[in-house]
Amino acid sequence: MAKDLVIVESPAKAKTIEKYLGDGFIVKSSYGHVRDLAKKGLAVDVDNDFEPTYAISPEKKDVVKELKALAAKAPSVWLATDEDREGEAISWHLVEALELDESRTKRITFHEITKSAIQEAIKNPRQIDYGLVNAQQARRVLDRLVGFELSPVLWKKVKPSLSAGRVQSVSVRLIVERERDILNFEAKSSFRVVAVFNVGGKELRTELPKRFKTEEEANSFLNDCANASFTIDNVETKPAKRSPAAPFTTSTLQQEASRKLGFGVAQTMRVAQSLYEGGKITYMRTDSVTLSQLAMDTAKQTIATRYGEDHSQTRTYQTKSKGAQEAHEAIRPTLLDVDKVDGDHNETRLYELIWKRTIASQMADARLERTTAQIAISTRDEQFVAKGEVIKFEGFLKVYLESKDDEEEEDSSLLPPIAQGDVLEMKGIDAIERFDRNPPRYTEASLVKKLEELGIGRPSTYAPTISTVQKRGYVVKEDREGKQRAYRELLLRNGIVSAETKNEVTGAERSKLFPTDIGMVVNDFLLEHFGNILDYNFTANVEKEFDQIAEGGVEWNEMIRRFYKPFHADVEKTLETSERASGERALGEHPETGKKIIARIGRYGPMVQVGDTESEEKPQFASLRKEQSIASITLEEALDLFKLPRTLGTYEDEEVTANVGRFGPYVRHSGKFVSLKVKEGDDPMTLELERAIELIEAKRKVDREKLIKEFEENKDVQVLNGRYGPYIKFGKQNVRIPKGTEPATLTYDQCVELAEEDKKKPKRRKKK
DNA sequence: CAGTGAGCGAGCTTCCGCTTGACTT
Numbered sequence: 001m002a003k004d005l006v007i008v009e010s011p012a013k014a015k016t017i018e019k020y021l022g023d024g025f026i027v028k029s030s031y032g033h034v035r036d037l038a039k040k041g042l043a044v045d046v047d048n049d050f051e052p053t054y055a056i057s058p059e060k061k062d063v064v065k066e067l068k069a070l071a072a073k074a075p076s077v078w079l080a081t082d083e084d085r086e087g088e089a090i091s092w093h094l095v096e097a098l099e100l101d102e103s104r105t106k107r108i109t110f111h112e113i114t115k116s117a118i119q120e121a122i123k124n125p126r127q128i129d130y131g132l133v134n135a136q137q138a139r140r141v142l143d144r145l146v147g148f149e150l151s152p153v154l155w156k157k158v159k160p161s162l163s164a165g166r167v168q169s170v171s172v173r174l175i176v177e178r179e180r181d182i183l184n185f186e187a188k189s190s191f192r193v194v195a196v197f198n199v200g201g202k203e204l205r206t207e208l209p210k211r212f213k214t215e216e217e218a219n220s221f222l223n224d225c226a227n228a229s230f231t232i233d234n235v236e237t238k239p240a241k242r243s244p245a246a247p248f249t250t251s252t253l254q255q256e257a258s259r260k261l262g263f264g265v266a267q268t269m270r271v272a273q274s275l276y277e278g279g280k281i282t283y284m285r286t287d288s289v290t291l292s293q294l295a296m297d298t299a300k301q302t303i304a305t306r307y308g309e310d311h312s313q314t315r316t317y318q319t320k321s322k323g324a325q326e327a328h329e330a331i332r333p334t335l336l337d338v339d340k341v342d343g344d345h346n347e348t349r350l351y352e353l354i355w356k357r358t359i360a361s362q363m364a365d366a367r368l369e370r371t372t373a374q375i376a377i378s379t380r381d382e383q384f385v386a387k388g389e390v391i392k393f394e395g396f397l398k399v400y401l402e403s404k405d406d407e408e409e410e411d412s413s414l415l416p417p418i419a420q421g422d423v424l425e426m427k428g429i430d431a432i433e434r435f436d437r438n439p440p441r442y443t444e445a446s447l448v449k450k451l452e453e454l455g456i457g458r459p460s461t462y463a464p465t466i467s468t469v470q471k472r473g474y475v476v477k478e479d480r481e482g483k484q485r486a487y488r489e490l491l492l493r494n495g496i497v498s499a500e501t502k503n504e505v506t507g508a509e510r511s512k513l514f515p516t517d518i519g520m521v522v523n524d525f526l527l528e529h530f531g532n533i534l535d536y537n538f539t540a541n542v543e544k545e546f547d548q549i550a551e552g553g554v555e556w557n558e559m560i561r562r563f564y565k566p567f568h569a570d571v572e573k574t575l576e577t578s579e580r581a582s583g584e585r586a587l588g589e590h591p592e593t594g595k596k597i598i599a600r601i602g603r604y605g606p607m608v609q610v611g612d613t614e615s616e617e618k619p620q621f622a623s624l625r626k627e628q629s630i631a632s633i634t635l636e637e638a639l640d641l642f643k644l645p646r647t648l649g650t651y652e653d654e655e656v657t658a659n660v661g662r663f664g665p666y667v668r669h670s671g672k673f674v675s676l677k678v679k680e681g682d683d684p685m686t687l688e689l690e691r692a693i694e695l696i697e698a699k700r701k702v703d704r705e706k707l708i709k710e711f712e713e714n715k716d717v718q719v720l721n722g723r724y725g726p727y728i729k730f731g732k733q734n735v736r737i738p739k740g741t742e743p744a745t746l747t748y749d750q751c752v753e754l755a756e757e758d759k760k761k762p763k764r765r766k767k768k
Numbered sequence: 769c770a771g772t773g774a775g776c777g778a779g780c781t782t783c784c785g786c787t788t789g790a791c792t793t
Binding site: 011031034037085086087090136139140143145146152154155160163168277285457468602603607619621623659662663664673675 | 769772774780782785786788
């Protein structure tokens with residue numbers, strides 16, 4: 001008997017559904033979109049109602065071929081792609097690509113993969129929704145027009161191969177603007193006062209709600225406290241509660257995996273993908289916080305068994321994010337009673353996180369008691385405040401607590417027993433200078449959070465977008481070392497106030513996103529000429545229009561026409577009238593020659609320049625160092641760059657020079673390069689000839705020892721000593737020497753044999 | 769591998785959103 005064909009987007013989903021549907025159905029996957037705008041050129045006819053030219057994606061040729069053959073034999077074809085705009089379009093493209101007859105084609109949808117949901121869907125087939133399809137075409141065409149018209153403007157006006165787009169350019173803008181906020185941030189300081197009292201052998205830690213602006217004020221406060229008495233003025237206890245966070249979406253999973261496990265967003269998605277393929281979790285690209293009824297029921301049982309019925313609380317969550325399409329469930333374990341899975345370290349950790357978050361989302365509130373005590377000072381009007389918190393009922397906190405991006409204030413805990421009117425024994429009071437914190441730089445995950453808030457990008461594109469802006473060189477993910485900063489500390493002990501200057505490290509960063517010079521230049525250029533595209537609300541606004549198209553109120557080509565006319569005019573105007581953008585920034589004048597010094601982007605990246613290109617004397621150029629940027633380099637730092645290369649003297653009648661190159665600082669001597677050992681304190685600005693010679697000789701020695709053996713038969717074959725031990729260099733091929741073979745005894749024939757064997761060896765593949 | 773920074777011109781680059789493998793070092 002011929003079987004009906006069901007087509008879904010993901011192969012893992014296909015497997016599960018086939019199980020639920022049983023005999024009469026064969027379930028296959030389209031692997032996402034099968035057709036797209038043709039890769040070459042615009043593929044949108046702007047003079048003919050924006051008629052798109054679609055082509056079957058090259059890597060989908062085989063898929064389409066197979067599906068087409070199966071569809072030809074099937075009595076009915078069920079298009080079960082996702083229930084959102086893209087899913088509807090995939091179904092339509094399948095109709096077109098497989099040349100399906102719509103009379104025996106049925107469109108079905110479900111947003112959870114459970115037996116009942118699927119059987120219910122089969123009972124309610126419909127036709128393709130062309131409103132949604134057209135909304136998707138508008139989305140697709142708009143993105144193509146924006147991307148493929150803006151990018152070439154950048155090639156002409158900034159640098160070849162750059163790119164711009166509705167999503168990536170706004171992502172870069174967020175990072176650039178945050179960096180400028182930080183650069184312009186003035187860290188004002190104030191004195192934070194903390195007093196510690198003794199209550200029956202236990203410490204009572206309190207803080208002054210107000211901070212003192214100056215050291216004088218803080219000092220006089222401490223002196224006033226020296227002979228004061230301290231009395232509990234008021235104690236208040238209030239009940240409070242905490243509620244669990246919603247189950248994971250792609251974005252919240254990426255955030256928590258970043259905070260709790262230190263994963264990058266791409267890593268999170270890779271690990272989640274493998275859990276999904278193993279059937280351990282539901283689909284990982286979702287914007288929905290909904291759990292299936294089945295999942296909530298199992299969660300309830302699991303919680304009751306493990307923690308007691310009073311810890312369970314069935315909850316449904318509403319999505320808060322703009323533009324959510326909710327085609328799937330939230331990310332959850334497929335089996336909620338399984339709290340651990342096999343797999344590598346990262347898989348088990350991510351699974352555990354997902355399990356805990358899901359279970360906690362169905363648990364009772366935590367009930368707390370918060371106590372606030374005011375402590376009066378006999379000599380001043382200010383009062384110290386002590387805060388304590390006691391958990392009365394753990395509820396969901398037994399399982400999981402969501403992390404915050406900024407480290408929290410120290411956890412408040414139980415206060416020692418105190419009552420109004422108690423007179424306290426003061427142990428000490430500290431007034432410590434504290435600086436305001438600059439706005440935080442984005443991590444990959446906090447950028448995703450921001451994009452989601454703005455409704456920009458989709459679960460399937462968050463990770464790729466972040467990798468694109470890095471690949472284009474707009475943004476780098478880096479660690480930065482902090483700087484030393486002095487602060488004042490006043491201590492009151494035994495009635496005496498002492499003051500001291502101390503040092504702290506500030507501004508250290510780990511895995512944060514920084515804009516590059518090119519990122520800033522491109523951003524400023526786009527913002528100046530295409531401000532509407534870079535507007536944080538641009539996506540949200542066009543989404544509203546896509547919705548109108550979906551509802552049938554607006555024709556998609558009309559919407560595009562209204563957008564394209566002014567946009568294209570801007571493109572033309574910018575191409576004609578705008579200057580090349582080089583991010584030029586004047587740094588000042590050369591102290592000796594008075595020539596202008598500027599920083600800008602050159603052909604090979606950021607650089608500083610002394611003198612004019614138009615003037616008769618050729619200007620001097622120097623590349624910026626990796627950690628420098630046009631926006632922040634000072635005149636002094638720029639002048640330093642011109643101090644290299646330095647001539648140190650001569651050795652063996654040849655000049656020895658020091659410089660910094662692409663691979664760090666080096667010494668050059670008779671055509672050879674020797675790297676400086678920065679870790680051992682070598683510095684090209686101060687390096688002396690003696691040390692340079694030492695380095696040159698050391699390099700010569702290594703080179704001499706590098707060659708173990710050469711062969712008369714073939715000069716291209718050598719036995720060498722490399723970084724990882726001895727190996728055979730066979731032309732361009734590097735061959736390992738088997739264990740137990742003494743490298744120096746190898747003959748030419750043996751080398752040839754080993755090289756042959758090595759070639760035949762199947763390339764070892766990385767274990768997952 | 770440790771440079772370069774002028775200009776010409778051919779031919780290339782580029783978007784966002786759906787999905788996974790099939791390739792190496």
